[in-house]
Amino acid sequence: MTRKEQKEERRNAILMTALTLFVERGYYDTKIADIAAAVPMSTGLMFHYFASKEELLLELVKMGLQGPGSVGEVPGVAPDVYLTMFLKQIFSFAGEQPWVFNMFVFMGQVRRVGMPEEARRLAQSVDAVTPTVKIIKKGQKEGIFRKGDADTMARCFWASLQGIMEEMSADKNMKAPDPEWLVSMLRA
Amino acid sequence: MTRKEQKEERRNAILMTALTLFVERGYYDTKIADIAAAVPMSTGLMFHYFASKEELLLELVKMGLQGPGSVGEVPGVAPDVYLTMFLKQIFSFAGEQPWVFNMFVFMGQVRRVGMPEEARRLAQSVDAVTPTVKIIKKGQKEGIFRKGDADTMARCFWASLQGIMEEMSADKNMKAPDPEWLVSMLRA
DNA sequence: GCGTTCATTGAATCTGTATTCAATATAATT
């Protein structure tokens, strides 16, 4: 079935192109025609692959939903070590797997205000905060993390990471931070 | 001159309304008609006050340019103390002077990709990083801040703050972080 | 080789919004 494979590949090319452009210029500033030109293909053809711009966005979000399920505890690994490794992993993607890195940034952007409602809700359905709260509480119990509202701490942790990743997306020359900087926010 | 004053007030009402809506829903998702309805006034009248949606955006950015000139050293105050106070100030605005807080968030948003180019460049002309780099280097010399590329540290500091402020804008119930959390990113 | 189905294109619509405009009300000026 060369035909079907071909189509699948093409579809993927569109998704990847769109992801890059969405992260680079933002959703509204990226026209269907821009994506088509970048793939490249005619504007009209885009609609054989995706019913609408919004569906394209939705598909991308669904794809992001699969990815590395954010954080989850690993028994036997200290909370701070775990988070450090997690961050190191993400920042390494920035250089080695821009696709994955972009997806992270993208998911964070879509959940923000001003994005089409459905995509937004979908993106918000991944809850990175709750598992992080658990990890933080564990760390607090062990005395390695500072006292404080674990929920607010978790949200600040993620918000900071998102801010930093977007800064990195905007300026490819920016160096990734030392993961320890972010973990230090939490340390006692 | 009741007439001129009246106009000035009205103009200001528009700016404030637009600021709120831009931060709450984003620039593209905020229609001129939405701003008009919120002020309230007719859609057409908006154009007696601002030539275009983009000029309205520009005026808002210019207004933001005046505001508290981000950070600057204060002789005799330790770098960590200074930054802590600065953050405390900002977060206090969130509850007491939403206008000022929104302006901070807004300026950060406008400098991002996907915003009209002119407004973006203008917003980027405020350079918070350079003065922060100085403060960080001073702190490093004094041994209270960790070793590391001061430029990257400064940018991460601001990016984190921006991320957190946007999170707070999105969810008014979110508690502000303890300024110390952010300063800890820098501490030795 | 022949018909059928899918891929592809570019031009033609359709739509949502910014923007303009002619008309009316209201305030200032004489």
Added chain:
DNA sequence: AATTATATTGAATACAGATTCAATGAACGC
């Protein structure tokens, strides 16, 4: 009060960009 200038409105227009469509080309099954 009459005249002029400004504020205001709602409807008309302009435009950018998404979406549709009729036509063409290319691969596939028979």
